[in-house]
Amino acid sequence: MSSETHADPTAGDTEPILTVENLQTAFYTDRETIRAVDSISFDVKRGETVGIVGESGSGKSVTARSIMGLIDSPGRIMPGSSIKFQGQELTELSDAEYRSVRGSGIGMVFQDPQQSLNPVYTVGNQIRESLKINRGITGEEAVEEATDLLEAVGIPDAKRRLDEYPHQFSGGMRQRAVIAMMLACDPDFLICDEPTTALDVTIQAQILDLLKDLQEERNLSILFITHDMGVIADIADRVNVMYAGQIVEQAPVEELFANPKHPYTRALIDSIPGEHSRKEGLETIEGEVPTPNEPADHCRFAPRCPKAFDACENVPPQHVSVSDEHDHTAACLLYPEDLTESHRVEKHLSLANDDTEGDT
Numbered sequence: 001m002s003s004e005t006h007a008d009p010t011a012g013d014t015e016p017i018l019t020v021e022n023l024q025t026a027f028y029t030d031r032e033t034i035r036a037v038d039s040i041s042f043d044v045k046r047g048e049t050v051g052i053v054g055e056s057g058s059g060k061s062v063t064a065r066s067i068m069g070l071i072d073s074p075g076r077i078m079p080g081s082s083i084k085f086q087g088q089e090l091t092e093l094s095d096a097e098y099r100s101v102r103g104s105g106i107g108m109v110f111q112d113p114q115q116s117l118n119p120v121y122t123v124g125n126q127i128r129e130s131l132k133i134n135r136g137i138t139g140e141e142a143v144e145e146a147t148d149l150l151e152a153v154g155i156p157d158a159k160r161r162l163d164e165y166p167h168q169f170s171g172g173m174r175q176r177a178v179i180a181m182m183l184a185c186d187p188d189f190l191i192c193d194e195p196t197t198a199l200d201v202t203i204q205a206q207i208l209d210l211l212k213d214l215q216e217e218r219n220l221s222i223l224f225i226t227h228d229m230g231v232i233a234d235i236a237d238r239v240n241v242m243y244a245g246q247i248v249e250q251a252p253v254e255e256l257f258a259n260p261k262h263p264y265t266r267a268l269i270d271s272i273p274g275e276h277s278r279k280e281g282l283e284t285i286e287g288e289v290p291t292p293n294e295p296a297d298h299c300r301f302a303p304r305c306p307k308a309f310d311a312c313e314n315v316p317p318q319h320v321s322v323s324d325e326h327d328h329t330a331a332c333l334l335y336p337e338d339l340t341e342s343h344r345v346e347k348h349l350s351l352a353n354d355d356t357e358g359d360t
């Protein structure tokens, strides 16, 4: 079950543009069922940047691909999952309807710009093609619009560079060109999956600044995916921390860094290079994310958790509020802190039962 939102109903702008509820995406391989995304819920409001952070294999990209309608066999979005974009249920769309959402409503920027650019066409050609298909703009008007877009993403000498091929662009400029191509669809929503991971830190900072500027100018909503807590601190308004297919903590960004609650979040923060580590000393997290190939009837982080106790192995932690002031939840049997251990365990068990009843 999702937590109640406390948004002021009169404040139209705080209405979510994207609401993901109970999203489950599984891959059915010969050997096992991989629950890559295992019942996650979060939303994104207009004009804000929501982050998803977690180590490799935690399910970040599968979440993005699920929203974009890009899950192919042997993957499947399970019944009971809901992805609402601007009020429209995306999980029920036909392929053709989904293509039109991708062409106008939602744009996606990947880590590797090559994935979005075709090496045999000039950059200008590709932007003009997108303008034609998605907005019906052609001819001289398209050339002008394409030039404006390259300028908007900070590519110098834009008019000339329209005639160049992707390989003539540096990595950072190529990623800017991809962002320009996404903007050609005039999207309301941008999903960025590790867009700066392949770039060196200076260029990375420039791209993050560009995204912030574009967001402000165009009132874009952004879902930003990264494994890098430093990048999250820089760009996100609210953060979802993901582990083995599940969201383990949700909070506004300052609150998350000031008061991290889930032991996994603490470990992630402590592993930021240069951050002086906490007394409890978890500078790096030992081990790796397990493949989520079993039902989540326990805490998947327990084997790596310094605070785990017996119940963590057989009780599925549920999201509980961990702050009086902020919209901040953690799925961990250590909370709510003011209860005794046995009462906490009881509370999580009862929330888990409510949840399965709600699903049937």
Ligand SMILES: Nc1ncnc2c1ncn2[C@@H]1O[C@H](COP(=O)(O)OP(=O)(O)OP(=O)(O)O)[C@@H](O)[C@H]1O
Pocket (backbone or CB within 6 Å): 027, 029, 034, 036, 054, 055, 056, 057, 058, 059, 060, 061, 062, 063, 074, 075, 227, 291, 292
């Ligand atoms: N096509 C597929 N077939 C089988 N399993 C898959 C497939 N795609 C993803 N998975 C599995 O889903 C899980 C989540 O993968 P995902 O790519 O979403 O992780 P991620 O958080 O994006 O990691 P990274 O930081 O490495 O990009 C992994 O266990 C992965 O092996």
Ligand code: NI
Pocket (backbone or CB within 6 Å): 060, 061, 062, 193
């Ligand atoms: Ni990924």
